[in-house]
Amino acid sequence: MSTSRSASDPAPTPGSSLTAAxxxxxxxxxxxxxxxxxxxxxxxxxxxxxALDAAARGLSVAAVDAHDLxxxxxxxxxxxxxxxxxxxxxxxxxxxxxxxxxxGVLMERTAPHLVHAQPFVLPLTPLVSRGQAALxxxxxxxxxxxxLAARTSRATLPAPRRLSTVETRTLAPALRSAGLRGGxxxxxxxxxxxxxxxxxxxxxxxxxGARVLTRVRALELTGHGAHVxxxxxxxxxxxxxxxxxxxxxxxAGGLVEGIRIRPSRGTHLVLRAEHLGAVPAxxxxxxxxxxxxxxxxLPQGDGRVYVGLTDEPVDGGIPDVPEAPDSDIGFLLxxxxxxxDVPVHRDDVVGAFAGLRPLLDTAPAGSGGTKTADISRRHxxxxxxxxxxxxxxxxxxxxxxxxxxxxxAAVATHGLDAGPSPTASLPLIGAAPPRVLATxxxxxxxxxxxxxEAAAIHALSTQDPRLGAPVLEGHPVTQAELTWAVRHEGAxxxxxxxxxxxxxxxxPEDRAQAVPAxxxxxxxxxxxx
Numbered sequence: 001m002s003t004s005r006s007a008s009d010p011a012p013t014p015g016s017s018l019t020a021a022x023x024x025x026x027x028x029x030x031x032x033x034x035x036x037x038x039x040x041x042x043x044x045x046x047x048x049x050x051a052l053d054a055a056a057r058g059l060s061v062a063a064v065d066a067h068d069l070x071x072x073x074x075x076x077x078x079x080x081x082x083x084x085x086x087x088x089x090x091x092x093x094x095x096x097x098x099x100x101x102x103x104g105v106l107m108e109r110t111a112p113h114l115v116h117a118q119p120f121v122l123p124l125t126p127l128v129s130r131g132q133a134a135l136x137x138x139x140x141x142x143x144x145x146x147x148l149a150a151r152t153s154r155a156t157l158p159a160p161r162r163l164s165t166v167e168t169r170t171l172a173p174a175l176r177s178a179g180l181r182g183g184x185x186x187x188x189x190x191x192x193x194x195x196x197x198x199x200x201x202x203x204x205x206x207x208x209g210a211r212v213l214t215r216v217r218a219l220e221l222t223g224h225g226a227h228v229x230x231x232x233x234x235x236x237x238x239x240x241x242x243x244x245x246x247x248x249x250x251x252a253g254g255l256v257e258g259i260r261i262r263p264s265r266g267t268h269l270v271l272r273a274e275h276l277g278a279v280p281a282x283x284x285x286x287x288x289x290x291x292x293x294x295x296x297x298l299p300q301g302d303g304r305v306y307v308g309l310t311d312e313p314v315d316g317g318i319p320d321v322p323e324a325p326d327s328d329i330g331f332l333l334x335x336x337x338x339x340x341d342v343p344v345h346r347d348d349v350v351g352a353f354a355g356l357r358p359l360l361d362t363a364p365a366g367s368g369g370t371k372t373a374d375i376s377r378r379h380x381x382x383x384x385x386x387x388x389x390x391x392x393x394x395x396x397x398x399x400x401x402x403x404x405x406x407x408x409a410a411v412a413t414h415g416l417d418a419g420p421s422p423t424a425s426l427p428l429i430g431a432a433p434p435r436v437l438a439t440x441x442x443x444x445x446x447x448x449x450x451x452x453e454a455a456a457i458h459a460l461s462t463q464d465p466r467l468g469a470p471v472l473e474g475h476p477v478t479q480a481e482l483t484w485a486v487r488h489e490g491a492x493x494x495x496x497x498x499x500x501x502x503x504x505x506x507x508p509e510d511r512a513q514a515v516p517a518x519x520x521x522x523x524x525x526x527x528x529x
Contacts, residue, residue: 012453016207016429018490026062026211031228031237036060036211037416038407039226039241041218041255044074045194045396047247048201048212049403049423055208056426057407057418062239063202063210064228066217067320068496069489070198072249074396075500076322076355078268078296078308081106081115081189081397083150083157085143089292095378096146102398103189104152110400111428113437113451114197117157118190121172122284122294125339126179132291133184137162139292140186160186171281176341185281190298192448194396195500199489200428201399207429214490221246221255223387223414232492243414245406246390249358250318256390259382262361263318267328268308270351270506275344276305285339295335301445302476304350304507307332314356324352351507360393381409389413400424429453445476450484457484471517472510477502482521494518 030036038054040047043065051063065071081103084096106115124133140160147157161184168183169175191197206212215231225240246256253259273279276297283297298306310328329352337343360380379394379402391406404421411418430451432440440447442454450457460480461468467480485491485501497518499505504514 012456012488013203013207013429015209016203017488018203018206018212019487020492023213023215023490023492027213027216027230030062030211030213030239031230031235033240035225035240035242036062037242037418038062038410039239039244040064040247041221041226041245042072042247042249042251043069043198043202043212043214044072044247044249045070045198045201045399046074046249046391046394046402046406047245048198048205049399050245050247050391050406051210051212052201052205052208052426053400053403053407053421053423054410054418055205055210056422057411057420059407059416059418061205061210062213062241063205064213064216064218064226064239066215066231068214068492068500069202069212070195070500071320072251073355073358074198074249075195076266076268076353077191077194077396078266078298078306079191079194079300080118080296080298081191082395083143083146083188085139085146085188086292088142088146089139092378097149098401099395099397100146100150100152102401104147104150104156105400105424106397107156107189108152109425109427109431110423111197111200111431112434113430113432113447114192114200114428114449115189116192116448117187118298119158119171119281120186120188120284120296121163121168121281122184122186122286123168123172123175123339124181124183125176125286127288127338128286132286133181135291137184140184143186157187157189160184172283173278173280174276174340174342175283176339186284189397190282191396193503195503196449197396197428199501200430203429203489204426212490215492218248218255221388223384243410243416244388245410246388247403247406249392250356252358252390252392254318256382256384256388258384259390259392260361261392262359263314263356264359265312265314265322265328265354265356266309267312267324267332267352267354268306269324269329269332269349270353271305271307271344271348272350273299273303273305275348276340279305283339285335287335288338295332297336301448302503303474307336318356322354322356324354328352328354350509353506357395358392379405381405383409383413387413446481449481457481460484471502471504472513475504475510475514477504477514479517479521482518483524486521491522493522497521 037059040063084099087096279299442458446454
């Protein structure tokens with residue numbers, strides 16, 4: 001069954017709508033019911049990817065998460081789909097090639113509506129020596145060879161090149177002109193929104209028959225199921241399964257013995273775009289005193305700009321929602337201001353967010369380990385003594401390959417009747433070739449977020465002009481998008497709407513203003529879908 005639809009069809013893909021009613025029905029059939037082939041714990045990118053991979057192979061699947069889709073690490077990324085350049089620098093050639101291949105899969109086959117080429121300017125300021133510039137330029141050309149090896153077309157990702165000073169200032173007007181020697185232009189993949197990617201994966205899995213169950217906490221895992229609790233009612237019960245995959249990210253070690261996670265914190269700032277002026281391209285700002293580390297300036301197209309990111313080890317317990325410490329904010333501002341004409345002050349930071357990367361700690365116990373920046377981003381699949389499969393490590397870009405490897409392990413370990421993974425060529429909900437997306441009857445911003453389904457959201461706005469109004473002044477999200485999220489994307493409360501289906505909540509002031517609109521969408525959509 002194809003997951004994309006013609007541009008003229010305003011209906012959602014059959015079977016893909018996630019609603020409160022569907023959740024209640026499938027939860028009742030799953031807890032205490034007949035065993036499913038596979039139980040997945042965790043509904044971030046990897047867990048949702050596992051659910052899709054297994055369902056696409058014809059397996060019966062239940063996927064649970066204690067919170068919501070993309071509640072953890074998968075909504076706190078830089079929204080970049082990396083081609084593996086940073087891994088070349090550390091001689092992780094296999095990881096670099098895998099990243100480049102998976103970037104191409106997303107950009108050209110499975111999610112061309114959500115992933116696009118992002119231009120980046122690396123300004124050659126007085127803080128960047130000529131030797132460093134030559135090294136960076138060689139790295140970008142090596143990255144282009146990775147693109148070629150991954151068979152991603154030049155039309156998808158343009159070639160890197162040197163920029164004159166005038167070209168550099170045109171693409172990055174906020175840069176300080178004094179001493180600027182031009183810049184280096186490169187391209188990488190950029191997600192419209194990481195949480196939207198997870199929503200698309202989960203809905204595609206649901207269209208294939210997977211039971212996607214949010215607010216269901218796994219209290220205890222075995223090789224043949226889990227003891228779970230419905231976080232909405234407090235009721236507990238058993239889900240039986242022929243195989244179990246633990247894809248709970250930074251929380252994976254709390255469910256299965258023998259898994260040691262060394263979380264790394266990545267912090268981003270949120271700025272209003274007007275503080276930087278026009279931002280036609282992203283920027284790589286070199287960290288002074290380091291040869292291969294950059295702070296990224298990432299325009300979002302919604303009046304906001306993200307600035308990140310850090311790579312700091314995290315000790316102690318794992319919070320549900322990490323906080324961005326003042327030390328990280330100060331570091332990012334210092335690096336940013338080393339290159340800007342007009343400095344950005346602490347008061348200009350309207351929001352900040354931090355995510356925890358679930359890095360697999362392979363250092364000997366008690367050794368103190370290595371810096372998290374030096375830990376490999378290669379993922380690992382581990383099978384416990386009682387048969388629970390845990391997939392951990394990796395990164396957002398390679399979620400599909402991580403899912404495939406985890407399902408392969410479950411099939412082999414538990415003798416499940418399933419063929420090879422088809423997901424490298426399986427379009428996600430809303431996906432279509434660029435020529436088809438260009439014909440969708442909806443504003444371009446909606447097409448970049450919803451693909452072919454943008455026509456349906458736009459139709460809501462035209463049928464009821466009230467739904468076409470922005471949720472708050474200065475931000476493009478409309479009431480129709482909130483309504484759609486409740487009717488089709490499994491949003492159950494205000495946080496689902498404001499913090500994940502949209503990213504309004506990244507700015508606390510904006511979030512507070514949008515709460516009435518979220519409540520209105522939840523109220524008027526009860527029983528819909």
